Amino acid sequence: MNKFKTILLIILFNGIVMSQNYDFEHSLYYNYEMFKEHSLQNRLFKHSDIVKLISNLKKNKIFEVNVAGKSVEGREIYLLSIGSGKKKIFLWSQMHGDEPTATMALFDIFNFFSDTINYQDIKRQILSNTKIYFMPMVNPDGAEVFNRRNALSIDLNRDANRLQTPEAKTLMSVFDSLKADFGFNLHDQNHRYTAGNTFKSAAISFLAPPINYEKQVDLVRLNAIKLIGSLFKMLSRYVPGHIAKYSDDYEPRAFGDTFQKKGTSTILVESGGWQNDPEKQFLRKLNFILLLSAIKQISENSFQNISEGIYESIPFNEEKLFDVVLRNLTMNKNGNKIKVDIGINFEEILTSDKKNLYRKASIEDIGDLSVFYGYTDVDLNGYELAEAKTYKEKSFSLKEIKSLSLTEIYNGGYTNLLAKNKFEDEFFDLPVNVIRNHKKELSTRFVIGAMPNFLIKKDGKVEYVVINGFLQRVSDNQDYIGNGVVIK
């Protein structure tokens, strides 16, 4: 080998090593705030919020903006594109209305490309090699009411074959017109999945959807598998052990599987759960980084040297998490004492004005939960469960509740109060529940499906209360991170 060839090889080798150091991604991780679209602050943004942002993007010549179709209720479904390269990349988000994390990240990505100062060389390289198409919020009617399904109650991701909904028709016709090289199918999954049999939440789960029941790997799917392998390596730097693989059962009615089969290397990205991140802002940031990384890697074809074994090694999603696990509590039933763990999950409920989400808890499991984990996971060995009651001596307004000593209420054995007339709130940020209909009794039975409201005692003294599933220590006035609910 002559000297020149050696040098060339070193340059090539360094090039590969460089790209696998993921320096670009690392820089994005620390500079993310520069690009974050701050008008999207939580998961409840609506179509009108993104319409405003898109009309601003129309003024920027680098974006081509078109209306690709309309939803059942007449909301526009937009297609934005950028770049002039040969390789086509298509990203679509929120075909399930209550899965908005990636939509927020797409608007961060639009800010990244709109910026005229930073990462100019990388952007030039990306935009000369690729043309990128974005369809944010495929299901705007669902987003309006924070619902998975569209206004006809149809799950769009089961309508890829029949194409009975205008949203699915729009997605399919854009797909057919593009014949993109790569597709990104952007969703949110249950935040209680773990990455394999661990206590680590699946922050991001990937899938290269199969093309048939045999889960055959053709060249189209192989590209998706390799790129996921590279994204897994890159993301593991930030969320090690928190990346999983989504179930790879073939679903012929789903878009991902259908697009892969039709020849576009398709990657499913599911944003899952992260401790203390209910609005998924950290997961949004991970989406921003992983999608830009994917775009860059496609533009330079640098994922091709990644072994498919990495994808195979990614653990599958497992259901090992509860929102709350309270362990080793003593339950006293007719003089019989037994030791139990209690698993509690929250359901998110949209208020009737559609402006807020609050949480309502239910008991999911009672017994030996030693193979499960909780986002909140507390050992209460030596403590005893006791039923809580409703305080019925008088009724309260919200203002009165706010000035009450809740410690006294708890020490009296109560977790629920009666509401005065005109109590319009559906929930509030206080550790107590309120019953609006005074004739209604809030069940304090300790059974599966019941709302977890109870006292936790030691030596006869109330040490903790559980209000709507949230554990609260009685002695110190710790900040309450949960919400009480109003029982109608």
Ligand SMILES: [Zn+2]
């Ligand atoms: Zn989904």
